[in-house]
Amino acid sequence: MDLTTLMRVKAYMAAGGVELARDLDEILQDWITALSLNAQQWMDRKTKAGARTEVHDVYPFQQIVYLNAWPVTAVESVTLDGNVLGEDQRTLDLARGRVYLNGGNIAGSFQGLEVKYTGGMAEDTYDFVIAYPEVAQAIDMMVAEAYRRKDAAGSASVSLEGGSIGFIEALEWLPMAEQLMRPHRRETYV
Numbered sequence: 001m002d003l004t005t006l007m008r009v010k011a012y013m014a015a016g017g018v019e020l021a022r023d024l025d026e027i028l029q030d031w032i033t034a035l036s037l038n039a040q041q042w043m044d045r046k047t048k049a050g051a052r053t054e055v056h057d058v059y060p061f062q063q064i065v066y067l068n069a070w071p072v073t074a075v076e077s078v079t080l081d082g083n084v085l086g087e088d089q090r091t092l093d094l095a096r097g098r099v100y101l102n103g104g105n106i107a108g109s110f111q112g113l114e115v116k117y118t119g120g121m122a123e124d125t126y127d128f129v130i131a132y133p134e135v136a137q138a139i140d141m142m143v144a145e146a147y148r149r150k151d152a153a154g155s156a157s158v159s160l161e162g163g164s165i166g167f168i169e170a171l172e173w174l175p176m177a178e179q180l181m182r183p184h185r186r187e188t189y190v
Contacts, residue, residue, distance in 0.1 A: 001048040002125045003036040004136040012140040031143045044186035049120030060108040069119040070097025076116035138177035
């Protein structure tokens with residue numbers, strides 16, 4: 001799912017004084033999609049809301065299992081090796097998508113924990129932009145940055161007689177974009 005819209009990106013770039021040719025819409029849309037996927041990886045979560053069934057390994061004495069999509073809006077079941085875990089055996093943090101295994105004396109199980117739930121940030125791009133405008137803004141900023149650097153993609157430093165040409169590093173998340181997304185990033189504890 002894209003985390004911003006082409007219209008938002010074009011408005012952001014126009015506000016910065018960038019005039020875009022109409023034939024760039026497809027390229028901008030590709031950047032939006034690529035950066036949206038990268039943002040999901042950076043935040044360590046799935047953004048599209050929906051019903052899910054996840055299977056997790058459980059290691060000996062493990063106490064926390066992290067779900068892929070959160071916030072969680074409904075939990076159908078939590079089972080370990082086919083046995084339903086009651087509320088006395090697990091605690092759910094719906095807001096952060098965590099299953100706490102109470103007791104901490106689990107022996108471990110390969111692909112043994114199954115969680116059926118509904119979770120995610122939004123059902124579509126438009127709902128996402130309304131609910132998480134700061135993440136959408138981060139994507140807008142990064143698409144504008146990719147556009148700014150488009151003519152120098154893949155450049156390297158070259159020394160010539162009488163001077164040199166600098167290079168542009170790989171596109172990384174801008175500090176401001178990271179700051180906007182950080183509240184929505186998964187926190188893990190080891």
